[in-house]
Amino acid sequence: MSIVDRIDAALDRLTDQQKTGLAIGAGIGAAAVLGYCAHRAIRSRVPRSGKYPSNTLPTDAYDAVIIGSGPSGSTCAFYMARGGARVALLDKEHFPRDKYCGDAVCTPAIRILEEMGVLKELVDHNEANFADSGGFVSPSGLSYIGASKERLGGAAACAVKRTHLDMRMAHKARDTGADLREGFEVASVPLFDAQTGLWSVTSAKGETVRGRVLVLADGATSRMAMQMGYCTEPPKGVCSRAYVEGGTHNADFDGVCFYQRESLPGYSAIFRHPNDELNYCYYLIPCGKDGMCGDVTEADLKRLHEGAIRHDPFISRALGPKAKVERMKAAALRLGSQGVPRSYDDHLLIIGDAAGHIDPLTGEGIHTAMMGGKAAAATIMAMRKTGNFSRASTCQYERAWMRAYGHDFAYSKRGAELIYKYPILLDACANEMQRVGDPMMTKWAEVMTNMRPKTYFLRPDVALPMGFALLRELWAQRIAKRPDAYQATASATAA
């Protein structure tokens, strides 16, 4: 008997009442599915027209006013200006200005810099060092430093000082047509006039600019997003930075991350600049109980930063006894959209650190700031054509950044929790790198720089060898009792 015949027979056995119940159930099910599909269709439909077509923009107003000319703001301004839009790019500072950062610019950012024509300027002025020899030191002190440039067909990251990077990006946006206003500190909450559909943004000195869309790109502490209620809490991560004078150290690599057990899932890193200067920084990544970054807090940063310079066997060797290390500086990290549940509203977008677009595993945010800035520009340019700047349109920006990198935030958070609970996973990675060499290093670099999603580590061809590496590490650490190169360091730092 075929399946259809069996169903017919079963239906024949049902009473009329049961048949009616079944029909009602099926009807409700179908209605629910149709309702869900309709809801999705409506949500994804961008309005084709709105109240503010481009001919309604007064001549003294801008299509967008961007507060903050860091990597996110300048990228957004550049792509808008290139598309012919009128854009005001405001910053409270004058360029060149410093920004505390590890200065590691990952591949997705390198690609955008190339598109913007900024990469060539950085190279021509010898301001970018493309990392070739790089690697990491695991929590039990296994290290691997290899070469990735050849395998990747380019460096996974380059080191550029933010004084150079941010100035060149802001100036590129200006040269493309954006109205860059330096020394324009926005001190009060911008005001929106629903009648004209325009924001008024006023500086501390009293100058005012007006624009159709307000873009908040004012960094991790985003005073504007906080005051306007879009951001509900201060950032929870923190990172230090200190430059080390070129020629005073012993480092012979371009970039290395050091995963000290004590501060997992945080880590410290050294990146080399073209003039042999080093950037040494220490990231504390939020993980575990609220206010904690693993087993440490923000208050431990100075002790960890300075302790590692003196006692970490790898860092102290790389720096050497004569290293001239700058005084520690530090700034906040807002990771994985922390405290910013929504990055859009009517006539408003939040980009870069202001929206918490920093990877929750690596603490890197230059490339996501730039990718988000570019996505924001595309959304505004599309809205300019329709004249509709309502949430139904601005939500397209959130969809775009979620597709580009936001989907990875949840996996990165999970990854941070995993390496905090099971540091041996990082030892297994180093073990596998020592066994296979650069191919494994390259995979690691690609995932850590957002060229591949974190789920890449779950692919059978990656997960299986990693599983064996984990077994080798369990044997070496639990049974063969291999000495731990970091243990001595941790106790010396605590003392």
Ligand SMILES: Cc1cc2nc3c(=O)[nH]c(=O)nc-3n(C[C@H](O)[C@H](O)[C@H](O)COP(=O)(O)OP(=O)(O)OC[C@H]3O[C@@H](n4cnc5c(N)ncnc54)[C@H](O)[C@@H]3O)c2cc1C
């Ligand atoms: C110590 C440290 C190390 C880091 N290391 C790395 C790394 O190695 N690689 C990496 O990819 N990421 C790193 N990050 C993260 C990276 O710095 C940020 O993700 C990136 O700068 C975000 O760019 P942004 O444009 O969103 O914000 P920002 O770069 O912070 O720019 C914000 C701009 O807004 C301006 N501004 C602020 N308030 C106002 C106002 N009221 N009016 C006008 N202008 C205003 C500021 O002057 C600034 O120019 C690090 C962060 C820290 C703190």
